[in-house]
Amino acid sequence: MTIDIDIDDNQHLSNLDAKDIARRYGAELVELETLRYGLLEVARDMHESLVRSSFSPIVRDIQDCTAAIHMRTDAGWETVASREGAMQHAFTAQHMCNFLMEEWDEASLQPGDTIFVNDPWRGAIHQSDVNLFRPIIIDGRVEFVLHSTSHVLDLGGAVPGGFANGVQTHFEEQLKFPPTLLYAGDVPVRPAFNYILENTRVPSSLLGDLRALYGCLAVGDARLRELVDRFGLALVRAGGQYGTDRIEQSMRAAIAALPDGDYPVEDFIDEDGVTDEELRIAATVRVRGDSIEVDFSGTSRQPLGNVGTAWIEGTRCVQGIKMVLDPHSPVNSGTLRPIEALLPAGSAVCTLPPSSVSNHLDIGSRNINMMTTAMSMALPEHGVAPDSGNFAAMMIGGFDDRHGHEGPWAGAILPGGAWGGTYKSDGLTSVTPAIGACRSSVWEHIERESPIVPLMHEFLPDSAGAGFHRGGFGGIFTLLPLATTYATITGDRSKRGAPGVNGGGSGFPFYAWLVPGDDPSVVLDPFDLRGCEPLFGVFDGQGRPVADDGVFGRGARYQTAKVAGLELKPGYALRVLFGGGGGWGDPLERPVDRVLEDVQAGLYSPEFVERAYGVVLSSSDEVDVDATTRLRAELADARKDGKWTVPAACPTNWIV
Template sequence: MTTATPATPAPAGSDVELDILRYGLIEVAREMLDSLMRSAFSPICRDILDCTVVIHMRTDEGWEVAALWEGCMQHAFVAPHIANFLMDDWDIDTMQPGDVVFTNDPWRGSLHQADVNLFRPVFVNGRVEFLLQSTSHLVDLGGPIPGGFSNGATSHFEEQLKLPPTLLYANDVAVRPTFNFLLENNRVPHLVLGDLRALHGCLVVGERQLQDLVARGGLEQVRAAGRYAIDATEASMRRGIAAIPDGDYTAEDLLDEDGVTDELIPVRAMVKVRGDSMEIDFSGSARQPLGNSSTAWCEAGRCIEAVKLMVDPSTPVNSGTLKPIDVLLPAGSVVQTLPPSSCSSHADIGPRVINVVTQALGQATEESFACDTGTAVYIGFSGIDTRPGHEGTPWGAYGLAGGGWGGTWKEDGVSFCVTPIGNCRTSVQEHVEIESPLVVAQHEMLIDTAGAGRFRGGLGSVYTIVAESDTLVTVVADRLRRGAAGANGGGPGAPAVGWYIAGFDLAAHGDPMNLRGAEPLFGVFDEQGRPDPVHGEFGRGARYTTGKFSNLVIKAGDAIRLIIGGGGGWGDPLTRDPERVRQDIRNRLVSVEGARLTYGVVLADGGTDGVVDAAATEARRAELAAARDAGTWEVPIAAPLEWTV
């Protein structure tokens, strides 16, 4: 639970001096992240940027985040708590210069056990005044399933290694037993060793830069600048919250299931706005699931991303971001699971929590946005390389294909983008193909996947990966039955779908709309095997009745293809500018038939290059509006229409 406290008065010193120093702190963090990204070995840190660096400042109220620089947005929003979790366990008086403490325990601050956190004290005049933190997902830390998303696990004992705060470096010398324990219990020790060294190295860079800033500005002024930064962000958040009418706003969203049972998992939030403060109460959300789809505590900060995006998107994130907001997490629920449960698969509950808070706040203000795709559709790959020159090399890689963000009150949603909880980059495909026995045959936006609206959602994508060696695959996907919800009368985005393609041949299988030779893995399909979220049946003809599975083997020469849905639409699609619909048709974002069915827009010649038939469009929109009033039509769930079977 975060604590709402009033902003304190600005510290002594001119605003100009404090601004220079507070942005100096941010610059230190930026250089730390640059160092981490440039020296990391694995693609998940180096390319995808599933990492963050933080400067924590010692205060009378505990450790507070004065500055950070994120690659992965969710790490930034949980960082204000992590140092306090750690230092509750660690005796600060035993710390020495050059020490680095490691932990990946979700109940002590990690998102899940695959995310590791390194902390380094910074001494000024013999006293620890700052803690520097570097965080990243590691490619592997052992356990039965490579990569850290342990589908099917019901306890953390079935997952990767979990370490309480443990000394990793002492006086900048590697603690050999700790390293040996980590490296001898994972599948890709060369990648893990490289990333751990990078995580340590960026802390060394950060301390050097921070000490230089203190030497130039003075400790008290740097501390004052940190306080000034926190107070400025808090004040900006409070101004944004104060613009929302007081009231209680409730919304509910659903997870498909937990990978073990087929029960829907409701996520419910009541957002209470009072003046410039807010309470987010998750009472009424589902009990902690049997599978691994819950989180230990991190929604206390991560749900605040939704508020930040809506009311104060421009100020730097620090401890001040969280101060105006109380978050209530029921113990033993999907948003605060209790040990020894598993919470390794946080990549779906996180987006859902963001979605439910934005839906609630959308009731209070028109300046809102529809749900994003709501699932990262994480895919993990691993195996033993058999390519010439690489024989016998263990390897691991990740895919984040990118879906769509929701339409907003003023513009279409962002297309082809990882969910906001991550806000990471997708993989660098050339690096994937050089370092792994994989070929990315396809990674592009897919027509008719965006939720319809006055401002449509962003488009989703199709992602096709061919294995050159036998490859073990884990998939974590949600929103399979119904896509991301629209807002203010907008339609849902497309749901996620997956196929297995044996003997992949680009000439025969390159068209993602051609389903010949594609075996359904998961999704909603009609009798002919076409994805159809309106009339189809979940799991019909598919290998899995879940989007959360592990240990799928892709044989060399075969492929897996995923569709990641688009964002929800905002506003009535029958009011969308017909010319914008025509442009979407021309750009192959919306099909001609999709435009007629969802937007009521008709082109004069029926082709993709035609002009809008104004009379036919007016008549079609009147017909759809009348049907909606009669209860016989609603905005369809987005779905590609031009399948070949």
């Protein structure tokens, strides 16, 4: 379709009337809006089909998956609609499609062909995320490519489920596939299926998920063709172009409201799981007019361990910018256009093969946190503090030797984390960090499908970073194995918790213990550490967690929170405490009635609010106003003299 445009093509859509828009896109505004949302509905139908038909808890419960529609344009293949369960995929999908269609012989494609790829250097996030692409041929040419993606429980490798902590190359991870034909004309390619299924610990689950990923593409194929048959290809394409342009200009308008300038930010990864070297992730966010450049120069070299990321992680910075500046519009290629990332080759954010990149969570979370911090610098009154930075993600598996359950198994557990405080409100409690925005696991399903009993999953008092708007609270998760189980724990922010912004305090760090499981009173009391073996965390000389002045790994089994193959025997429980979000704003200015409400709700202890908020309680339901006024003034003066800083969140009632 060729459209002659006789108006300024760069003019903002909001400044155009319906006639101008019709002249630009060759269609009436009501038609363009109808088709923009029509494409979104196709993506939503695909996503719902995937979630409802998948076998593994990663998709069915956690929703670590996404569906997208890509369209041929003069600029390449662009995402015109997406529906995500895991927000991260929506920002990477377009790049994978362009790699695929550039590499594949398009002339050989037939209707119903479906292509499998999970190579991080071709745009996949890590090898545990599989991607299926279905080109849609209309009048002899591929006009759209449908895309489904999800994490899978297992694709071989040293440990179930990926996150191969401790390895140094992708050869030691799960299977890695370049673009591979999985269905030819809707017929399964048996050699491809055989190779995949014979190299996994859980073939039935993986087969079910692959069929679900394929089936949702078939649903999308039918729905998209209905749209084209009803409105015509030219009009559907115009709706897709209008939708991406509209989102681009929404992003550009939000960026243009920022003051021009350079905003340097940094964060740190505890270590890489192989060495004890801390990794620095640095970025300079350059705002110029209605566009942003994110320059990652100054980031540490690529690590030996698996925490480095392939170049696709550069798109994560867009997530952090969007969630602050333009949180309400859907994600498509227009979201990406105003923002460019500079990624130094061979750095932690752009590792070169054959490095391992299975643990993308840590750097991906930092990228988002650093962007929200940069936005807080540009617009202090619209800031968001960093989140807990990890999901307490665990991949578990083994051989179930219980009668009637005999056989290998694998599972995924995602207890959650917490978000930082914002300029509007306190942070969210016990949610997954923003990198995925997934759901936590469904414990009834875990119990039914795995030899695991989740004993405890609840919030952790005194774990939220203090602030005028506090962070969200972290949590406690304890599991008891009923058969020998091997766990891979992927954690960070274990040396220091999520930092606050605008004067806010840090959240509680990440910890884990092995707990004797024959005494329920001990197992279910997270503050009773008697008889417990610390696995990792920051401790004082008596073995108590201390967030500010302790030593990481003191007395612990591991000097890292990235653990692979931890053997759990029946009779012992695994307990993790996942940290809270950072605080936003000065905690000495938080209204005392809100501090009191938190204490009364059991969220904070009186001891912590006195240290962090300067609030003195005379009883459980009353504030000592005079003592509070004096203490807040004393702490404010001490802060000016450099003698007081907001203490990191940390419970005080440990029993050792």
